Amino acid sequence: MTIEAKQLLRDAQLTVLQIARNDYSEQQRISPHVHEHYHQLVIVHKGSGEMQLNDHLYPVEGRYFYLIPPQSRHAFYFNEESTAVDYKFKLYDEGLNHAIAGYPTYGPCSSDDLADLKHWFQLSMEYRKMPEPLTLYRIDSGFKGTLLSLLQKSRLRTVQSRGTTRSKLGTYSDFPIAAYIGEHLSDKLSLIDIANHFGFHPHYIIKICNDHIGMSPMQYLQEKRLEKAMEYLEDTDWTVTEISEKLGWTTSYFSRLFHQKKGISPSQFRKKAVYSLRSDVWLEADHAAAGQ
Incomplete structure (x- = not known):
């Protein structure tokens, strides 16, 4: 099968461009920069620090996600050894792109969503070893579902931020x-x-x-x-x-x-x-x- 034929087997709304694990040392800084044409979802697996997104500062915490839209100036500072996994992706559906823009930029990851994200990470490594075309479609569509789950849960958590009852184990820092x-x-x-x-x-x-x-x-x-x-x-x-x-x-x-x-x-x-x-x-x- 040609490369052109393989590329047809991608999700029509979202395609994942890159999945990468990155390790950061204590006091490491990632200088301000901009991605012009794609979104970036950063999953901080462990560690802490700070993220600058345009004119806003956000705390970096383990088991949190950070969504960086295209053309957004962003930078990171890690105050301890940290591990993050980056998912770079393109959105082709304008309706979906517009809807996502109205959701929180960051929030905690549930255990279920973390497990799914690890699965797409693992599939990407399998694809590198054996480039089966359907694997790309599975990653695209699966990651899209996990992304929407993260955003919906984050918005719900924001709306119910003063509540203490949660359906799954969390940090319960307010208790x-x-x-x-x-x-x-x-x-x-x-x-x-x-x-x-x-x-x-x-x-x-x-x-x-x-x-x-x-x-x-x-x-x-x-x-x-x-x-x-x-x-x-x-x-x-x-x-x-x-x-x-x-x-x-x-x-x-x-x-x-x-x-x-x-x-x-x-x-x-x-x-x-x-x-x-x-x-x-x-x-x-x-x-x-x-x-x-």
Whole structure:
């Protein structure tokens, strides 16, 4: 099949041009620049810093997305070691382009959307090894759905920003007990410790946690530790024992719990962690040739 024939198998509304993982060092700056003809979606996997978009400044946080429209002057500053994945794409549908322009520029990524984004990342690497034409269409259409999901959830989150009830596990930074738990993931934290810190009876702590976040404080602690453990498995070369210790668990308990919750061992999860691989894949021949 010719290159021309392959290019026909792209989504008519959106085509992904490039997917790339980038690692940034502490205090690294990306100078202000402009992309004239395409959008850029930046998924910050870990780290923190600041993004300038035209005349606005936004905080950079792990597990957040940042959407940069064409002809927008933007720059990044990272105040710690950070990892981000860039998705450069073109929009051809004017209606869709106009609709997207009215949505938030940045926001948190749900676990479901992060999993989907990792899948499109992995598909791009598979395409590089075996350029099957249908893979491009799958990436285009799949990424489009994930992008719209990110934007819709972000707008809904903005509208309900004063609410505390959420359908999925989040940071709950506006709920003091959840915020306290998040700050003490590595401590040997008990229900009594939490109750004593806030000056409430343990039964009352359980009740208000269930009312606000839909689970007990110890369930929330376990979920947040598992979430952090997956980040460590993906982003560090720490051993399973070292990760267990950092999260206040024994190695045997961590391994058993991880397998029970995720269906695979921590070591197997690490082998499948696609973000542990460096990748810079161009999916559109014209831009690749131009080196843009």
